[in-house]
Structures are given as C-alpha cells and as structure tokens.
Amino acid sequence: MINNIKTTFTIKDLENLSGVKAHTIRIWEKRYDLFCPIRTETNIRVYDLKSLQKLLNVVFLQDYGYKISRIASCTEEEIPEFVRKIVSDKNADNHAINMFKLAMMNFDHSLFINTYNWLAQEKTFRQIFQDVFIPLLEEIGALWQTDTITPAHEHFVSHIIRQKVLLNIHEASVNQPTQLDKVFVLFLPLNEIHDLGLLYLNYEIVNSGYQVIYLGESMPIDNLKDLKNHFSTIVFVSYFTVQPENGEVMEYIAQMAVELLDETNEIWLLGRKVKDVETNLLPERVTVFNALTDLFHKL
Template sequence: MYGIKKISELLGVSPITLRAWENRYGVITPTRTEGGTRIYSEQDLSDLKWVLHEKEDKMISIRQAMLAFKEKQASQTSFTSPSSSDISFSNLTDAIYEALIEYDASTATETVNLAFANFDYETVFHQIFIPILYNVGYQWETGKLSVAQEHFISHFIQRKILRFFEDTQSEQGTVKALAICPPNEFHNIGLLLFSLFLKKRGVDVIYIGENTTKESIKSLIQINQVRLICFSVTLNSHIHYVVDFIEYLEKQPVKLDYLIGGHAANQLPKEYQNHVLTGELEDWEKWFQTTHYHKKVKRHNVKI
C-alpha cells in the first residue's frame, strides 16, 4: 500500500496531477482512510504505470490513455485463468505470460494464486515462473518484447518470490549463507529462488542481491559467522568479477564454502567448475543432501 507521495515518486508524477486525474477521469481511484488520506494499492500502481506507458508508447494524450485503460478494463474477460478442470503447467504458464505482456497484473495474480492452490510453491516457481522468464528473455532479445514489458514481468515475478522469502523463517543460530551477485550483475531472480530454497530447509540466508562489491561484505561475514557464499552470474563479461571475488574470499581468515549459479557459470575456469550448481530444483536437492548443512538445520515450510 502506498501514500500519494510515494506513488508520486515511483511514477514521476506530481501529487496535484494524480489528484486531478482521479477527479477528471474517475478510472483509477485509490481507497481512503477514515481521515481522508489516499491509499494506493499495488494494482493502482500497476494501472497507473500502464496508462503512462500507453501515453508514451503511442504518443497520445493522457485523456486518450485513460479511455484506453477503461476499454481494457471492460474487455478483461479476454484473458481468463484456466478452469480447475484444465490446470496444467503449460496452460498456467501461457495464461500468466499473456496477461503480463498486456500489463494485466490482476489476471496474472489470479492465475498465480490458482497455481499456488494446486501445487507446492517451489514447483510453481520452477515449472511456471522460470519458463516465463526464459521466454521473456528470448522474446526481448528478438525484439518482440519492449524493455518496459521485460521489466514489468521480471518485477512481478520477483515480488511473488519475495513474498515467500520474507515469510519463511529460519531458526536462529543455524548455518548462515550469504547470497550475492558480483559487481555490475543485476539479474538476481535465480539467486533469490536459491536463497528461498535454502531458507525453506532451515538455512539462515542473508540476501544481499545485485551488484555487490567484495570489500562491502568482509565485516558482514565475520560478524554473522557466514559459512556459505552463493553467487549468481548471468553474463560472460562478469566472470572475472566472480573469480576476483573468490580469490579475495580465500584470503580471509575464515574458511568459506561457495556455490556459483547463473547462465554464465559454466564459463568459469576449470578449477571453479566443481562449485557450479545448475538451476534445476532436483539438482539443488541432490546437492543439499550431500552436504553437512542438511544435518544441522530443520525445514521451515510456509503457507501463504
């Protein structure tokens, strides 16, 4: 939930303009507190982003963009979730993807919730979310998706994963892991998924994420007694950052284990290949069962 000031910052639109749009077009109307304060939902934010994208992409007036949004609302029955008798990974994947490329977060969320109601959330992430992301990457590279669409879909999926990550609690005092991307690496959804995998199995994960410098984590490792470092690298041009990072860690007084995942991990020098882990859930499970970590932790499932 957002106040009008935060929405203004996120959209780059003044509060005065937002209030004027609300009064003039009556399409995107936030709820209000008892004191009259406007409260915008995630859906309101998504809808306003759609309107602004429509205006800029088609070079039309805000009034025309608002009318287009109203027409979109009226025709939303064109995107429907699969029925309970027609649930499959492919149908769910297609339905979510088709909704997201139209910036229809509401229908996408409805279908995601249907998936969660029928499958374990890790299964949903790996059998539905990952194929969507692969398709998004391919469609973007071939020019069939815009940057706005790619960002919208990636952020939508990331928010869904973060919801589970934040609500999964690890037992204090257990093994601690640190999840990071090397400098200039900003693709972090795979790393987030693996962090959630570890948390679900009781490992206490400190998730830092994208664009982390080696100097910034030295004290963090010592203070928190981190024993496992998880890297994600998706671009070949970032391989040298990972190597530099590992060489730096190996000079520290604490002995650390480390894992490396991501599309570019198989491009690492040969001496690092035994630390590479693929993106398959079954491979993660096999790795975990062969380590000493699973003997030291308890599993912590979460239902949302």
C-alpha cells in the same frame, strides 16, 4: 516509454509468442479463416491482442489433441470455453505460461494474479517457480531479444514474480533458523542487477532452516570480508547472469577465494556465466552448480 508499448503484432511476433511458424499461421488464416488481421497501407498483416489470445488457445487445444479443422469450426466463445474445460494437472503448466504471457502483453495484473492463484491451489511455491516461472522468464528473455516485447513487458512480469518471492521469503522467515552449523551470505557481483534467481535461492535456503544474510546486487568482494568476523562458518552464494565480463570469470572467482575462503567457509556459484567454467580449475571449497535443483540437494 509508454508510447513503445505494443498493442499490435506482426506475424513474426505471433510466431515468437506462440511457437507456431508464420507459414502455418498464414495457412490457418487462409484455409480456416481463424484470424482477421488488419492490413497496413503496404499490405502487411497486423494482429491485435484478441488474435494473440485466440492463437495461444488454439495451440493449447492442438497440444491436447484437437485437430485444427475441429478448432476452426468452433465459435469465438467456444474456443476459450473448451480450454477451460480440459485444463488438467498434466498440461496446467503450459496453459499457465500462455496466460502469463497474455497477461504480460495486456499489462493485466488481475489475469496474472488469478492464474497464479489457480496454480497455487494444486502446487507449492517451489513447483510454481521451477515448473512455470523459470520457463516463462526464459521465454521472456528470448522474446525481448527478438524485439517481440518491450522492456516494459519484462519489468511488469519480473516485478510481480519478485513480489511473490518476497512474500514467500517473509512467510518462511517467521520461524527461527533450525540449522545452526552455517550461515549463507547471498550477493551479486559488482554491476550485476539481475536478482530474481538470488532472491529465489534466499527463499529455498530460509525454507531449509538456515540463516540468510541477503546483501543483494552489485556487492564489491572487499565489502564481504567483515562478515568473517561475525560468523564462524559461511557459505557465500552468488549468481552470475551478465557479470563478470566474459574472460574475467575465473579471475573473479580466484579473487573471491583469496578474500573470502578459509578452513570452514565455502563459495557456491550459479548462473549463465559459470556454466562453461572448467570445474577442475576451481579453487578448493568453490562449487559451481549447473541448476538450482543441484544446489537444493546440498542444503
């Protein structure tokens, strides 16, 4: 709902968004007059988007080595100017994450795209996704769980990232596959809709020269069996984020093995739900990867 979109924040929200403890923010406010919160009728501090932007810049300058007393002596205009001058490859990722978070809180599409384009001048798409987007999405997940952001914020960012992944998949798909020994079939389990990780795998696998059959979210295992009639060697790849349910993961994997495996096919699995799987109990030709980068080494 548009009425639920946040434009003001509690001090706890600022703590969650910046990583700076609320106690420290209060000290900076009292000792250095860094922020000017609005007070509610019950005397609770409420901060606006400008305060959030300033706090993120202050954190960046602190990480770079500036003392808080030095930062506090700067004017409102000087602080972002200092940030722009000292951004380098070494700390570009953290700065970009802060800018993406600020774009999210403002629903500022231009700021998000400009930050992405700035990163793309020096980084490959793989580097941007792994070094910046993955940490950003992990932070967003934590922010959503603490009610610091609304689902609208999360959807805003996820949609833009999805667009970037799809664009890079399209560019990588221009060339015909060069690796013809196997075909990759990508799908999500029944009732699983979190597809960003799987989409990025699509990009990596296509970029490695393989053919990808992307089937997307909520695919029943039984519907995948027909693919075995079309391709001699298939690697079935799935990403378990919230499905299958706890306690049903091994049973689901066993069903996949019965329905999909033969002498040549394989199953590769990633995601939160498979991190605690006991690998010694997995069926043959089923591999669990703890991280995306582990899978890339198999391509």
